[in-house]
Amino acid sequence: MVSTTSTGYAVKPQFLLMDEPFGALDARTRSNMQNLLLKVRQTEGKTVMLITHSVEEAIYLASRIVAPSTDQGDHRRTVRFSAR
Incomplete structure (x- = not known):
């Protein structure tokens, strides 16, 4: 995991998945x-x-949590938190 993460991070992305x-x-x-x-x-x-x-x-790390739905391509609920 560390080598994959560091290699992906080396290109200085603005978005991490x-x-x-x-x-x-x-x-x-x-x-x-x-x-x-x-x-x-x-x-x-x-x-x-x-x-x-x-x-x-999710609660500890997130500013927003999106919970999936049983319907394909939809989400059940989005919860927003104050910025950390």
Whole structure:
């Protein structure tokens, strides 16, 4: 994961798409990586789309959460949070 992330980040993208990036990590490393992601997002102004099954992770990292619907191509609900 680290080599793929660092290679993709080397081209200085404005948008990061992350699909379950912290799922295989232990709790301590996951927490450290989540905090690092928040710092990168804040200091570099990156837009991040994070896909996760963890409600706690979504609430901690997100400024907006979009929950999928059972209808194809639709979403059930969007919740916005104040900027961090």
